[in-house]
Amino acid sequence: MGPSTTSDAPFGRMLTAMVTPMTVDGAVDYDGAERLAAHLVDEQRHDGLVLSGTTGESPTTSDAEKRQLIETVVSAVGDRATVIAGAGTNDTAHSVELARQAERAGAHGLLVVAPYYNKPPQEGLLRHFTAVADATGLPNVLYDIPGRTGVPIETETLVRLAEHPRIVAVKDAKGDLFGGSQVMARTDLVFYSGDDALNLAWLSMGAAGMISVVGHVVGADLHEMIDAYRAGDVGRAIAIHRRLLPVVTAIMTRTQGAIAVKAALNLLGRPGGPLRPPLVEATPEFAARLREDLVIGGVKVPEDSS
Numbered sequence: 509m510g511p512s513t514t515s516d517a518p519f520g521r522m523l524t525a526m527v528t529p530m531t532v533d534g535a536v537d538y539d540g541a542e543r544l545a546a547h548l549v550d551e552q553r554h555d556g557l558v559l560s561g562t563t564g565e566s567p568t569t570s571d572a573e574k575r576q577l578i579e580t581v582v583s584a585v586g587d588r589a590t591v592i593a594g595a596g597t598n599d600t601a602h603s604v605e606l607a608r609q610a611e612r613a614g615a616h617g618l619l620v621v622a623p624y625y626n627k628p629p630q631e632g633l634l635r636h637f638t639a640v641a642d643a644t645g646l647p648n649v650l651y652d653i654p655g656r657t658g659v660p661i662e663t664e665t666l667v668r669l670a671e672h673p674r675i676v677a678v679k680d681a682k683g684d685l686f687g688g689s690q691v692m693a694r695t696d697l698v699f700y701s702g703d704d705a706l707n708l709a710w711l712s713m714g715a716a717g718m719i720s721v722v723g724h725v726v727g728a729d730l731h732e733m734i735d736a737y738r739a740g741d742v743g744r745a746i747a748i749h750r751r752l753l754p755v756v757t758a759i760m761t762r763t764q765g766a767i768a769v770k771a772a773l774n775l776l777g778r779p780g781g782p783l784r785p786p787l788v789e790a791t792p793e794f795a796a797r798l799r800e801d802l803v804i805g806g807v808k809v810p811e812d813s814s
Contacts, residue, residue, distance in 0.1 A: 518647060518676050518698060519590045519617055520555020521717030522731040524548060524724055525563040527770055530781035536573050540779030542584040549589045552727030556590035557581060558619050563721055563766045566594050568784040578613035596621035596651060600636045604643040611644040621651035627658045630665045641674045648674050653681035663687050670695035679719045689713050704756045708749040711737045721765050722755050725772050725807050751806060758801035771795050775809055
């Protein structure tokens with residue numbers, strides 16, 4: 509496993525849910541993934557990367573593509589950053605299979621989202637997450653995002669799941685700061701913000717850091733915000749948070765996240781490329797407004813990138 513990990517931040521503090529770069533014909537761009545991963549780790553100060561989440565277009569990439577993506581990124585940056593592989597689906601058996609594949613491919617940990625669409629009860633969530641955690645020797649991050657899955661992981665369920673030795677963290681995109689505080693007070697689960705609008709708020713509640721989307725373009729700034737907050741310079745952390753508001757607004761509030769962040773990467777000349785259906789590429793109008801907001805937020809956008 510790469511550096512920058514501690515018991516209170518088992519995957520590091522600044523992580524991004526990385527896009528899966530595509531070529532113009534819609535194939536996975538593994539060379540682009542290698543270059544993007546290196547850029548995020550070496551220039552944007554990332555402690556880790558999360559592959560094959562929603563931002564990584566996991567619903568429309570095959571199991572074989574997911575495996576090769578892990579192998580590619582681990583080879584590129586696995587000596588100096590943690591690589592977490594998305595393994596969650598709404599089918600427990602398939603999730604177990606993806607978890608074992610990720611372990612064989614060299615991933616350092618797993619991101620396991622609550623099953624979506626079929627809306628299992630809390631006992632179903634408990635059995636699902638336990639089965640995946642039992643399947644490998646890798647540490648697991650539970651992904652709580654009821655806006656996409658339709659089902660929250662309730663506080664008492666998280667407390668029970670925390671008893672599993674390989675369930676070590678939560679990526680929270682539920683926005684329940686009080687509930688998360690209760691879980692942190694009652695368990696050893698480490699929380700990561702899964703909502704860029706609440707990154708600073710989660711730090712104030714005791715989260716280790718964040719699994720970001722806007723980190724693709726402002727990762728170094730977010731890392732600086734974490735460092736400032738942890739050093740007690742709350743004023744500096746707030747100033748960075750406020751400066752980045754236009755970037756968060758542009759990428760996280762106007763369209764689907766993968767669409768927006770790939771548009772941003774394309775503006776910056778970084779590997780991104782098109783998206784697979786049913787996602788669509790950003791409109792020229794969206795890209796023009798995105799450019800303006802990135803510049804306001806301090807991102808250096810090449811003049812000829814439009």
